[in-house]
Amino acid sequence: MPDQVLGYVCLVRLQRLERFLSEWKAKQTIGIFRSNSYKTHKRELEYLGGRMAAKLAAAAWSGKHGSSGSLDWGSLLVCAGPDEQRVCYQNGKYAASVGITHSGRWAAAIAMPGPKVALDLEDAQRRRIAAEAFHWLELQNRASAELLREYWTLKETVAKLSGIGILGFENEIFSYTYGSQRWIGVVSPRFFLGQALVVCRTTPHFSMAIGFDSSGGMYGARGEMHSPL
Numbered sequence: 001m002p003d004q005v006l007g008y009v010c011l012v013r014l015q016r017l018e019r020f021l022s023e024w025k026a027k028q029t030i031g032i033f034r035s036n037s038y039k040t041h042k043r044e045l046e047y048l049g050g051r052m053a054a055k056l057a058a059a060a061w062s063g064k065h066g067s068s069g070s071l072d073w074g075s076l077l078v079c080a081g082p083d084e085q086r087v088c089y090q091n092g093k094y095a096a097s098v099g100i101t102h103s104g105r106w107a108a109a110i111a112m113p114g115p116k117v118a119l120d121l122e123d124a125q126r127r128r129i130a131a132e133a134f135h136w137l138e139l140q141n142r143a144s145a146e147l148l149r150e151y152w153t154l155k156e157t158v159a160k161l162s163g164i165g166i167l168g169f170e171n172e173i174f175s176y177t178y179g180s181q182r183w184i185g186v187v188s189p190r191f192f193l194g195q196a197l198v199v200c201r202t203t204p205h206f207s208m209a210i211g212f213d214s215s216g217g218m219y220g221a222r223g224e225m226h227s228p229l
Contacts, residue, residue, distance in 0.1 A: 007096070007112025009119070009210070010057040012049040014105055021048070049107030050100040054078045057111035058088035062095040083163045085116060099160065099210075106206055116196070116213040118160035120153045121206050135174035137185075146207070150200050151175040153209035154184055157198050161211045 055076040077089045078098060088095045088111060096111035104123025111117075122129075128145055129152050138151050154175040159166035166173070172187040184198060198211040 006212075007110055007117070008057040008060040009108060009110045009208075010053040010060070012053045012107040014045050014049050014102075014107055017049050017052070017107075018045060021045075046102040046107055050102050050109060051078055053107055053109035054086070054088055054098040054100050054111065057109050058096040058098055059090065061111045061113075062090055085163070103206070108208065110210055112212060114213050116161050116211075118157045118211040119208070120156035120160065121208045122149045122153050123206050124149070124204060133170045135171045137174050137176045146202060147177075149207045150182075150202055150209075153207045154182070154198060154200055157200075157209040157211040158184055158186070158196070161196055161198075161213075 055073060055078065056071070058078075059071055059076060075091045076095070078086055078100075079089070080086050086098045086100060088098050097114055097117040098109055098111045099117045099119035100107075100109045101119050101121045102108070103121050104126045106121055106123055108119060108121045110119040124146075126149075129148060131139060134148065134151065138148065143151070151174075155170070155173045156166050158173050159169065169188070173184065174187075175182060175184050177183070182200070196211055196213060198209060200207065200209040202208075
C-alpha cells in the first residue's frame with residue numbers, strides 16, 4: 001500500500017519568533033494573533049508560536065499553501081470545540097483538526113483530519129519532571145531522564161485525546177517498555193480511547209508524541225515536518 005500523508009507538524013523556535021516579531025514587517029502579522037489575556041511576554045510568545053504553527057500546518061494540509069509564497073493569515077481561524085478539540089477553519093470552512101503544544105524553546109502544532117488529534121512536546125533542556133508525575137511501572141529499572149521524557153509525552157497525549165487532561169491524573173496513565181515494544185496502559189476507563197494510535201519520537205532537542213483517532217483504518221503513513229520558523 002503506498003505511503004499516505006496523514007497530516008503535517010510545524011515546529012516554531014520561540015527565540016527566532018521573538019526576533020521576527022521585533023522587526024517592523026511583523027507588526028501587521030502579529031495583530032492577527034495577539035491575545036490580551038496573557039500578561040507576561042513569555043506566555044504570549046508561546047501562544048503566538050502555537051497559533052502560527054497551527055495555521056501553517058492546517059494550511060499545508062488543506063493544500064492552500066506550500067513551502068513558499070505568502071499566506072493569508074486572516075483567512076485562518078483556530079478555535080476550540082465543546083470537547084476541547086481545536087479546529088482550524090479557512091475562509092469559514094473546515095481545514096483540519098489541530099493539536100497545539102509548547103515547552104521551553106519550542107511551540108508546535110499538528111494538523112490532520114479526524115475528530116480527535118493531540119500533540120505533546122517536551123524540551124530536552126527542560127528541568128527534570130518530578131517523580132510524582134509517574135506511575136511506579138514507569139520508574140522501575142532506573143529509567144533514564146530521556147526515557148521518562150518520552151513516557152511523559154505519551155501520557156500527556158493520551159490525556160489530551162481523552163479531552164480530560166493530565167492534571168490530577170498523572171498516575172492513571174502509564175507507559176512502559178516490554179521487549180522491543182512501547183505500551184500505554186490506563187487505570188481508569190475514562191481514558192479508554194478504543195482505536196487511538198499514539199507514536200513518539202525523540203531528538204537531541206525534544207521528545208514529541210502524536211495521537212489521533214485511527215478508526216478510519218489509515219496505515220502506511222509517512223510524516224512530513226516543516227522546518228522550524
